[in-house]
Every structure is written in structure tokens, then in C-alpha cells.
Amino acid sequence: MNFLEERIVKDGIVKEGNVLKVDSFLNHQMDITLFNEMGAEFKKRFEGKNINKILTVEASGIGIACVVAMHFNVPVVFAKKSKSINIDGDMYIAEVESFTHKCKNQVIVSKKFLNEDDHVLIIDDFLANGCALQGLISIVNQAGATVEGIGIAIEKGFQVGGQIIRNLGYQLESLAIVDSMDATTGTINFREQ
16 A cells, blocks of 8 residues: 555545545645655656646646646646636637536636647546546647646546546556445555556
């Protein structure tokens, strides 16, 4: 069991409906020491890749992406879920559906922050059905940039997202892959990696 799996077992809460609550350390309150370990691990897993940007989606991916970016010494770009008056000029837009929030959002990245010269590592906290990742991949493709890899903190291996993204040919590295969860017992089973 790796460091993230251990933390999930210790502090994660399994809820009905295949929900894994990790808000005490990952996506509400953030354990930056844990994020630093995750950043070091992603740096190792994507060693040798020509990465010059990290891309994520607001909001819960931003904290992890920022710490990962420190390990790569590159900037973070995050896709916004709504257009504001602060976003000017041309934009890349993709529609994504959220498993957690049960809604569709358009995600937006200003064209001035992503172009054909960029080699992108996509980072996010969770992978369930893969909709957010497909939206981010679409934005990278619209920019003519290159997806060098995808790093996920927790993948729900019993949902289709990981298989879809791997079938598209991307290097997908998930630090913890949950194969099954039981809300009654609180049991979490991880995939051997």
C-alpha cells in the first residue's frame, strides 16, 4: 500500500452512491505535505517528458496542480467553470459533466495561456467517468498543444474513466486506484499497481 492509499484508508470516508469523501486532506482541507509527496511521485512517473505547463480544472484540482508544478518548475493553467469579466479575448471551451455534482459545465481556458508550443501534463484529484479529463484533452487539442501525460490522485477503477482515457493512448498515472468500496463496512480495496 502506497502513501496515498494509506491516507485514504486512515481518513477517507465511503458514502452511499460510490462516493469517497477525502475532504479532510485532499479537496477541501488540503494536506500540503501529502501534496508534496504526490508531486514528487508524479515527477518520477513522468520523468523525461518535455512538460512546460500543468493543466487542471477548478476548483479541487488547483491545489494539487500547483504543488506538482513546483516539482516541474512550470506554470499552472486551470480551466474555469464560468466566464467572468476577467477573461478577455479568444477562449478554448469544452463541455464537461461532473460525477460529483451531477451537472454539466463549460470549462474555459484563455487562448493566451495555451498554444501549439505547449507540452502539457494534466493533473486532477479524481477520475470517475473521465468527462473532466476528456474536456481538458479537448482544450489541449484545440490549442494544438501536446498532452504529455495525465496524473490523477485517486481513480475509481470500477468506473469507466480510466479505461476510456487509457484506450485513447494517453499515459495515465493514478496514485491510488480504488477497485471497490463498501459504504456499509467502510472497506476500500485498491488495485495492485
